[in-house]
Amino acid sequence: MPTEQITHYSSNPGSAVKAPIDNLPPTAQQIAKNEDDLVELEYAQYERKQQRAAEIRLEIARAQNEKRNNERAQIPSEEIDRAADETITAKKLELSALDEDFEAKRRLQPGNQSQACKDFAQANVLRPLKSYNFTCELGDDLVAEHEACRVAHAAKREEVDNIRRAPVPADAIKSAIDRTYSEALTGVQHALRKLRTPNHTSTGRFSARPLELPMLTIPNGAGGLSRLNDTATLLFAVFGTEIRERLKVLALAGHDAENAIPIADRPAMLKKIEAEILEIERKAEFIYRTGRARGINTGPRLAANPLAILDIGFA
The missing domain is CATH 1.10.287 (Helix Hairpins)
Known part of the structure; x- marks a missing residue:
């Protein structure tokens, strides 16, 4: 879809209105004009191709109509029927060759960059260019x-x-693994420290605190929230060193350190x-x-x- 061309109005009263393309240097403006000319040339070629294709389709339709009229005649003519079939076959081949030739030539043509030039000029209308x-x-x-x-x-x-x-160097891989759940132990230690003191209720009773492990809160799909144990945090807090070392071995297996x-x-x-x-x-x-x-x-x-x-x- 073509990009909308924005007109930038000058702040000086009475001055001429400039288009984004006017911000380009003179040589670039000429190149942009050549790109526009190439667009018109390509369109003219396409129109000629479409016009010739319409003429061929008209000839095919006439031959098909002549064939139908001959079939409806009291005494159909084999010669007319054969000539119509030959015309239809030849014109269909000509239409197919016309399309193939147009596409082959189009692929070999340079192609225009008119829209790219306009988009660039519009995006950089306030930047100085040389x-x-x-x-x-x-x-x-x-x-x-x-x-x-x-x-x-x-x-x-x-x-x-x-x-x-x-690939990145091995140190970057190891560092990324070391950062995985790096604060897991802190959260679990905080929960464990709470166990050191009893729970004191408003009635004056004391009781042992329960272990409150890290939890995850996720939507349950019914408009509410569900709380689940954060097992990954717990595992990394308890077995973090062993898990990370094992992950490093797996991550560095086959690592191309030479091309890192x-x-x-x-x-x-x-x-x-x-x-x-x-x-x-x-x-x-x-x-x-x-x-x-x-x-x-x-x-x-x-x-x-x-x-x-x-x-x-x-x-």
Whole structure:
């Protein structure tokens, strides 16, 4: 569903109303306009395809109608019936080929990023932006260079996935287990300390206090609450050391310590790789724009980052 385009009104009386796209640098505005032109081109191609498909369906309907009229005739003509069947079969094949050809060409087209540009401009209408003016040396085979960018992009994305899925060091696993029910003993000790003094009622009687173990309060499904013994807290309070040591053995079985990455190091590593990915996408967009200027289709576009698409950066 298209994003609503918000109009930002200037606070200066008599000044012109600006759209979010006007906040982009001039070069980026031209790129955004080219994306809009690509939308119109794609729509025109779709309309031509739909028009031709409607013409074929009309020819199929006429042939089917002619076949029915021939069947209702007093003396049906085998020649008319055969010709109608051949027309129907041929036109159905032509319609199927038209759809397949359109989809095949559409998959190979670069595709427009008009909506991504508009969404970015709207989300960053108050942020200062500047032209990046990416450039690099390109050879004659732009398709091969674009494909090389695609391969490099996929490799960097794999690095990102590897960092995100990499195991944490053993110390982090042990620390997480040590924190499990770390206050269990405190709660049970508090209940045990109450046993040291008797219960004194208002009538002056003394009695031994009952052991009040930790309880859990949960909804019972009938609009009320149920209280259950917190068995896990009790177990960790009494056998905490043994349980935690056993859990550590289970958790560290098969642990890949060699490829472990500390959690604190991951944001910086990912930030570095994301910057490299952005540079690859900038190069891919530069190749695409160069290919479009030369009349060369470099294939489906690689970039999804508006900074690469619009060739801009934050000021």
